[in-house]
Amino acid sequence: MTTWLFDLGNTRLKYAPLRDDGAPGEVFAIAHGGATLPDGWDAALPARFEAAALTSVGAPALRVALLDALTARCGRISIARTVSRFGDLHIAYPQPETLGADRFLAMLGARARRPQTAVLVVGVGTAITLDLIDAHGAHRGGRIAPSPALMREALHARAAQLPEHGGAYVAFADNTVDALRSGCDGAALALIEQALRDAEILLGARPATILHGGGAGALPDAAAGDRDHVPGLVLEGLGVWATMPG
Incomplete structure (x- = not known):
């Protein structure tokens, strides 16, 4: 049982297992047309896993379809949202919720790769x-x-x-x-x-x-x-x- 990471973009869904060291494992990238996920997109997923962490800039209907699929497979789903401060990263936007979560997470990833x-x-x-x-x-x-x-x-x-x-x-x-x-x-x-x-x-x-x-x-x-x-x-x-x- 493990955690899987999901990044739902405008044209692709990328997902990967979360390794013990906190980094993504093998990444699976699935192209989609913006309305539905293609058949077999979930072939790499186990039948059951412990938790899912999700970020999405895709269409709301596509996000709902993904959440429905994940609900059938795992017991806990968390959705990443931009916050003003996370660790030593301080977001410039006075309304941090207006900064896309994908940009926020990319900065978290960059900060982890290049601290200080x-x-x-x-x-x-x-x-x-x-x-x-x-x-x-x-x-x-x-x-x-x-x-x-x-x-x-x-x-x-x-x-x-x-x-x-x-x-x-x-x-x-x-x-x-x-x-x-x-x-x-x-x-x-x-x-x-x-x-x-x-x-x-x-x-x-x-x-x-x-x-x-x-x-x-x-x-x-x-x-x-x-x-x-x-x-x-x-x-x-x-x-x-x-x-x-x-």
Whole structure:
């Protein structure tokens, strides 16, 4: 009997068992269409387990369906919510409940990975989110913008001749598909780089960067510096949330 961690996003459900050391075990990622979970999504789950910890930014109906499925398998379900203070992490928002729980958990995960270190936490999913934590654990605030994938989707919706996928990132493209990829990825990279410059002015030193989310791996590694790619950062933070008193 054990605890399982669940991160329900706008396009994917990720889940993993919670190990004895408080970190996620093997992560299972399931794509969904936003309305229902696909058949067999729960194949990796045991028939019964002790507890579930959940975070969700997915549609309410999808969250209810997941909760119904978990209720049939485990005796205790807890849902992570953003709070103003957790451990040594202090959230900047005066109304912390308006900060998405996925961003909050990503910061918890980053803080656990990089204690006493200033970090810019960058999530790349439907949106790209940036949150700055100083070395003392104070959240200095963040930014939100469309992700490269959403930019491509929006352009394709308005102009069908502009392809939604494909292309390579280059400095200056000689074809449309590469130009789209380079422009949209370049916008995200420029946002990250400007945030790092602003953070350096604010803190007196350039912070480390941790990227996470389904789209983070597709971003070109064009910016120099201390940078980690941690796809399961939200699940790592959920593990911290599930095992610490707060």
